[in-house]
Each structure stands twice: as structure tokens, then as C-alpha cells.
Amino acid sequence: MYNDNPTINNLKDKSVDESRQGEALDLKTPNTEGGKKFYIESYGCAMNFSDSEIVASILSKEGYSSCTTFTDADLILINTCSIREKAEKNVRQRLRVFDKTKDKKPGVLVGVLGCMAERLKTKFLEEEKLVDMVVGPDAYRDLPKLIAEADDGGKGVNVFLSREETYADISPVRLGSNGVTAFISITRGCDNMCSFCVVPFTRGRERSREPFSIVAEAQDLVNRGYREVTLLGQNVDSYKWKNPETEEMVTFARLLEMVAQVDPRMRVRFSTSHPKDLNNEVLYTITKYHNICNYIHLPVQSGNSRILELMNRTYDREWYKERIDKIYEVIPDCTISSDIITGFCTETDEDHKDTLSLIEYSNFILSYMFKYSERPGTIAHRKYEDDVPEEVKKKRLTEIVDLQNALSLKSNLKDVGETFEVLIEGDSKKSADEFRGRNQYNKMLVFPKNEGLKPGDYVFVKVRDVNSATLLGDIVKHHETFNA
Ligand code: SAH
Ligand code: SF4
Ligand code: F3S
Numbered sequence: 001m002y003n004d005n006p007t008i009n010n011l012k013d014k015s016v017d018e019s020r021q022g023e024a025l026d027l028k029t030p031n032t033e034g035g036k037k038f039y040i041e042s043y044g045c046a047m048n049f050s051d052s053e054i055v056a057s058i059l060s061k062e063g064y065s066s067c068t069t070f071t072d073a074d075l076i077l078i079n080t081c082s083i084r085e086k087a088e089k090n091v092r093q094r095l096r097v098f099d100k101t102k103d104k105k106p107g108v109l110v111g112v113l114g115c116m117a118e119r120l121k122t123k124f125l126e127e128e129k130l131v132d133m134v135v136g137p138d139a140y141r142d143l144p145k146l147i148a149e150a151d152d153g154g155k156g157v158n159v160f161l162s163r164e165e166t167y168a169d170i171s172p173v174r175l176g177s178n179g180v181t182a183f184i185s186i187t188r189g190c191d192n193m194c195s196f197c198v199v200p201f202t203r204g205r206e207r208s209r210e211p212f213s214i215v216a217e218a219q220d221l222v223n224r225g226y227r228e229v230t231l232l233g234q235n236v237d238s239y240k241w242k243n244p245e246t247e248e249m250v251t252f253a254r255l256l257e258m259v260a261q262v263d264p265r266m267r268v269r270f271s272t273s274h275p276k277d278l279n280n281e282v283l284y285t286i287t288k289y290h291n292i293c294n295y296i297h298l299p300v301q302s303g304n305s306r307i308l309e310l311m312n313r314t315y316d317r318e319w320y321k322e323r324i325d326k327i328y329e330v331i332p333d334c335t336i337s338s339d340i341i342t343g344f345c346t347e348t349d350e351d352h353k354d355t356l357s358l359i360e361y362s363n364f365i366l367s368y369m370f371k372y373s374e375r376p377g378t379i380a381h382r383k384y385e386d387d388v389p390e391e392v393k394k395k396r397l398t399e400i401v402d403l404q405n406a407l408s409l410k411s412n413l414k415d416v417g418e419t420f421e422v423l424i425e426g427d428s429k430k431s432a433d434e435f436r437g438r439n440q441y442n443k444m445l446v447f448p449k450n451e452g453l454k455p456g457d458y459v460f461v462k463v464r465d466v467n468s469a470t471l472l473g474d475i476v477k478h479h480e481t482f483n484a
Contacts (some may be wrong), residue, residue, distance in 0.1 A: 035063045035064065035065055036074040037064065037065055037066065037072055037073050037074050037075070038059055038064045038065075038066055038073055038074065038076075039067050039068070039069070039073035039076050040052050040055060040066070040078075040079060040175070041070070041076075041078050041079065041094065042114075043078070043080055043081040043090060043114070044080070044081025044114065045081065046183055046271065047185065047188075047203075047232055047233075048079050048081060048115070049079075049175075050184075051079060051113075051114070051140070051185075052077075052079050053172035053174060053175050054140055054167045054170050054172050055077065055079070055113065055140050055143065056172070056173040057170050057171060057172050058140055058141065058144070059075075059143065059144075060173055062143075062144050062147075066175070070101060071101055073108065074108060074109065075109045075111065076101070076108060076109070076110045077110075077111045078098075078110075078112055078113065079113040079114040080112055080113065080116035081114065081115055081116065082116045082118075082119045082198045082202055082375065083115070083199070083373075083375075084373035084375075085373045085374075085375075086373065088116055091116055092128075095110070095128055095131070098130065099130050109150050110130055110131050110132055110133075111131070111134070111135060111147075112124055112128070112133065112134050112135070113136075113137070113140070114136075114202075115137065115198070115202035116202075117134045117135055117137075117159060118159050118161065118201070118202040118203070119198065119201060119202050119376075119377075120134075121157065122134070125155055132156065133146045133150050133157070134156075134157045134159060135156070135157075135158055135159070136159035136161065136202075137161075137188070137202070137203055138162040138165040138188070138203075139158035139159060139160060139162075140167070141165075142156075142158045146158060161189075161203070161204030161205070163205050164207065165207070166207050166208075166209040166210070167209075168210050168213040172217075178455060179224075179455060180227050180228060180423065180424070180425050180426070180455050181226065181227070181229075181230070181425060182221050182228070182230070183229070183230050183232050184214055184217050184218060184230070184232065184259075185209065185232045185233065186209050186214055186231045186233050186255065187208050187209065187232075187234065187235070187239055188203060188207050188233075189203045189204040189205045189206045190234040190235060191206040191238070192234075192274065192312075193312055193379060194301075194312055194313060195310060195312045195378060195383070195384070196311055196344065196375065196378060196380045197378060198378055201377055206235070208239045208240055208241045209241075210241060211241055214231070214258075214259065215262060218259050218266065219262050221266070222263045222266050226266070226456075227267060227423055227456050228266065228268075228423055229259065229268055230270065230271060231255070231256070231259065231268065231271075232270075234272060235272065235273075236271065236273060237252050237274060237277035237282060238252070238274070238277045239251065239252040239255055241255075251281070253279070253284075256270065256282065256286075257288070257289070260292050265291070265458075267291050267293055268289070268292045268293065269293050269295065271297045272297050272298075272299060273296055275298055275299075275313070275315050276319075278327075283326065283330040283331060286330075286331055286334075293441070293442065294331050294333055294335065294440050294441060295334065295337075295440060295441050296327060296334060296336050296337075297336075297337045298323065298327075298336055298338060299338050299339035299340075299368075300339070300340065300358060300359075300362070301313055301339060301340060301341050301344075302341065302344060302351070302355050303317055303320075303354040303356070303357060303359065304317065304347070304351035304352075304355060305354075306351065307346070307347055310345060311341075311380075317358060320362075321358070321362075324336065334441075335365045335411070335441040335443070336364055336365065337364050337442070338362065338364045338366075338367045338368075339367065339368045339370070340359070340368070340400055341372050342355065342372065343372045343392060343393030343397070344388070345372070345380055345384035345385060345386055345387055346385075346388075347388055352399075355400065356399065356403055359403055359407070360403065360407070363407060363411070364404065364407060365407070365408055365441070365443065366408060366442070367400070367404045370397075371390075372386065372388070372393065374386040409467070409468040412466035412470075413466055415466060416464070416465070416466060417462070418462070418463055419460050419462045420463070420471075420473075421439060421458055422438065422439050422447075422458065422459050422461045423438060423457075424436075424437040424453060424455050424457050424459060425437045425455055428446045430446075433449055434446050435448075435449050435453070435455075443470075444471070445461050445472070445473055446470055446472050446473075447459075447461050447472070447473045447475055448474065450475050453475075459475045460476045460477045461474065461475055461476065
């Protein structure tokens with residue numbers, strides 16, 4: 001999944017944004033009045049946002065409490081993304097702003113975390129003089145040590161990727177949380193080598209987290225009132241864990257079932273599925289449990305088999321179509337979303353038309369759409385020329401976005417008059433008199449509040465009006481659990 005903003009997940013044209021804007025994350029940590037304060041800003045995919053919660057947990061044990069204004073902080077952290085050039089530019093711009101704070105408050109430490117830290121390593125310290133720490137995604141346990149070194153006037157770097165680290169024993173401190181939906185990381189890293197992608201270099205080999213710690217985390221969330229979890233990984237369907245005692249293999253389908261059984265009131269989502277690994281067992285598991293959402297994010301990247309081969313996606317157009325057919329056969333009401341890269345090396349107008357036709361065939365409710373951005377060190381950078389002119393990339397992107405918006409609107413129009421079970425996530429963005437929440441199909445609904453209802457409650461909402469991003473409706477009844 002590359003979900004720029006998975007919790008918001010609006011169907012708007014947000015999908016062409018480079019990455020989710022940095023966000024100050026509010027942290028409810030134990031009371032550490034008078035102690036040191038940290039501020040963390042996260043960019044990139046949901047995995048990074050989830051990692052920031054692990055970082056918060058590590059720091060809270062060191063007596064740090066969070067703040068939401070960086071000028072108040074003793075430690076400023078920026079959790080970075082390298083996926084496209086623009087994502088990295090955003091981070092550099094942000095660092096210029098932090099520069100000014102450092103001028104005013106000399107004791108403040110600035111740390112760069114995440115994928116850009118791993119990609120640039122010590123080069124970061126050479127290029128960005130104000131940065132005190134560079135910490136890669138597998139090295140967050142070292143943060144206290146690196147902070148101590150930096151406090152002593154040194155510069156701390158740890159960017160070694162690990163084959164074992166899953167942070168399974170760290171209980172994330174939920175940041176900026178709505179108290180209803182949460183992410184649970186189930187794998188780290190990626191073993192696929194999509195030729196355009198920097199992630200295998202910044203996040204290392206794939207590791208699956210021990211399943212009982214995942215179930216325990218889900219149980220803990222339910223106990224604290226959460227009602228939805230999203231299982232996260234670059235390629236969740238390749239999750240596998242062998243029980244060292246029984247030799248039993250836990251597959252993704254089995255894990256999904258284990259998490260679904262934690263509590264029928266808790267919805268389960270997952271992201272991202274890779275078309276080569278999404279198997280029928282997963283589809284049957286989705287149908288078996290009411291609380292597993294009938295929604296799959298299945299990035300296609302391109303609709304042309306030659307381009308897919310150059311991308312090293314290991315499936316072709318026909319394979320993808322077969323997966324789509326199977327999803328709609330097993331789960332007829334399932335909604336599907338996608339990621340698309342336009343203007344990859346050697347892509348012709350005809351190849352581009354194949355992408356348009358596959359989007360139409362698949363009937364995606366939403367896509368995250370990007371112009372190809374060459375990343376240093378990737379296979380595509382080494383082997384192929386980034387030869388599609390910028391104007392052509394732009395034009396093709398516009399065509400893809402227009403088509404996707406039309407499909408999103410068409411899909412939403414079909415929902416007018418329908419009633420959906422919706423989990424209330426909080427106030428709507430526009431008005432405190434309205435709630436917002438999603439149905440299982442990952443569509444956002446906005447509806448007037450009813451007395452006595454609160455985030456975390458389920459309600460039935462009848463759709464009255466739509467646009468391409470949102471369904472507008474009215475509550476017709478509410479209940480406490482799925483099965484009530
Ligand atoms: N693991 C996920 C994707 C993670 S990256 C998967 O395989 O689906 C999120 C998305 O960013 C990708 O799906 C792809 O559409 C896009 N992306 C990755 N590298 C890119 C690049 N070099 N240029 C443009 N978009 C890219
Ligand atoms: Fe990147 Fe491909 Fe791995 Fe996704 S599956 S993270 S696109 S290498
Ligand atoms: Fe995610 Fe960006 Fe890294 S998409 S894995 S934060 S490069």
C-alpha cells in the first residue's frame with residue numbers, strides 16, 4: 001500500500017500528492033511534567049506513521065513527553081520518506097524551517113529518521129549541518145544512546161538494516177489517534193525488487209512479526225475502545241511465521257483469521273496486497289468473517305505486460321485481470337483500489353492506453369497515481385533510461401486521474417439510497433455538527449450527529465447525496481456491535 005493518508009482515505013484527488021504532509025503528532029504519554037519534550041513529524045506511508053509510534057514508546061520510557069509545536073521541543077524528529085524525489089525535497093524544506101529554531105534555541109537536537117536516513121546515511125550529516133542524528137528504520141532502539149551522544153556534542157548515526165528487528169515487544173504509543181482506528185505492523189522490509197522502488201534498500205529484507213504479539217496488540221486495542229485495526233506491511237500476503245515448537249506455519253490468511261477472532265466488534269483491514277501473492281485462501285477468509293472489511297488495496301502499477309516486466313512486478317496484465325475476476329467472484333461486493341505509476345521508462349502511448357483500460361476493467365474505487373520518479377541505486381536507474389518527457393508524464397497522469405475520478409463518482413452514485421454500517425471516527429472536517437466514518441468498503445461518509453453517539457459507535461447511515469470523494473447521508477439506526 002502506498003496510502004498517502006490511510007486514515008483519512010478520501011477519494012479526492014489527494015492521490016496525486018507526493019506524500020502525506022508532515023504532521024505534528026499528539027502523544028498522550030505518562031505525566032512527565034518538567035521533563036524533556038520531543039516533537040515528531042512523519043512523512044510517507046502508513047508504515048512510517050506506525051514506526052513513529054514505536055519511537056514515541058521508546059522515548060516515553062526515557063522520560064520524554066511529546067509536544068505538538070516544534071518550537072517547544074528539546075528534540076525535533078522528522079521521520080522521512082524516499083519514495084519519490086519530491087518526498088525528499090519536502091523533508092529538506094522542513095529542515096530549513098527547523099534551522100531557524102536551532103538558531104534561537106541552541107540546545108535543541110534535530111534527528112532524521114526513516115527511509116531517507118537509511119538511504120543517505122552519513123552523507124546526510126555532511127549535507128545538513130544542523131542535523132545531530134541520522135537513524136534508520138531498524139535502529140530506533142538505539143535512539144536513547146544516540147541522543148546521549150548528541151547531547152555530549154557528538155553526532156549520532158545508526159543506519160544498519162537488520163534481518164531480525166520487528167519491534168514485536170514494543171507497545172506503540174498511539175499518536176494523534178482518534179481512539180478508534182489503529183495500525184498494527186505485521187511485517188517489515190520487502191523482498192521484492194520492483195525495479196523502480198527504493199524501499200528494499202531503505203527497509204531491508206522482509207521479516208514477519210511473531211503472530212501472538214500481533215493478536216495481543218489487537219486485544220489491547222479493543223480493550224482500550226479501538227474498533228478498527230489495519231494490518232500493515234509492504235506485502236502483507238507474503239507474511240509467514242513458523243512456530244519453532246510445533247513447526248506450524250502461520251500464513252497471512254491464518255493471521256487474518258486470528259485477528260478477526262479477537263473481537264467481532266473490531267473491524268480488520270490490511271494493506272498492501274501484492275497481486276502475485278494475494279491468494280484465494282485470503283479471499284475465502286474475508287468472506288468467512290463479517291468484521292474483515294470487503295476491501296482490497298491491490299496496486300497494479302501499469303496495465304501493460306511489457307512495462308510490468310520491466311518493472312519486475314512478476315505478474316502480467318492477464319494475471320492481474322484473473323485476480324480481479326476472482327475477487328469479484330468470491331466477494332461480489334468487494335471494493336478494490338490501486339497504485340499507478342505513469343511514464344515509466346520506455347512507456348508508449350499504446351502502453352498507457354493499456355493502463356487506462358485495465359483501470360476501467362478493474363473498476364477501482366480509488367487509485368494513488370504518480371508520475372515515475374527515478375530513484376538513485378534502483379534497478380531502473382541502473383538499467384533503463386528515464387526517457388518519457390515530463391510533459392508526456394503530466395498529460396498521461398491527468399488522463400489517469402480524470403478516468404479514476406469518473407469511476408469513483410460512478411461508484412459513489414450507485415450508493416445513493418443505500419444504507420451502510422459505518423464506524424464513527426470523529427467529527428467531520430467541515431462541521432462539529434456532523435460525524436465522519438467509513439463503511440467496510442473504505443468509503444468515507446459524513447452525516448449529522450445524533451444525541452448520545454460517539455466515536456467508536458457503529459451506526460447505519462442511508463446515503464442521500466455524493467461527490468467523487470464522500471458519501472453524505474443520515475443515520476437510520478445505531479447499534480453497539482456488528483452482531484447486535
Ligand atoms: N509495497 C507497496 C508499495 C509501496 S510504495 C506495493 O508494492 O504495492 C507505494 C507506491 O509508490 C507504489 O505502489 C508505487 O505506485 C509508488 N512508487 C514507488 N516507487 C516510485 C517511483 N520511483 N516513482 C513513482 N512512484 C513510485
Ligand atoms: Fe517496493 Fe515492490 Fe516492495 Fe512494494 S513490493 S515496497 S513497490 S519493491
Ligand atoms: Fe514508506 Fe516512503 Fe519508506 S513510502 S517505506 S516511508 S520510502
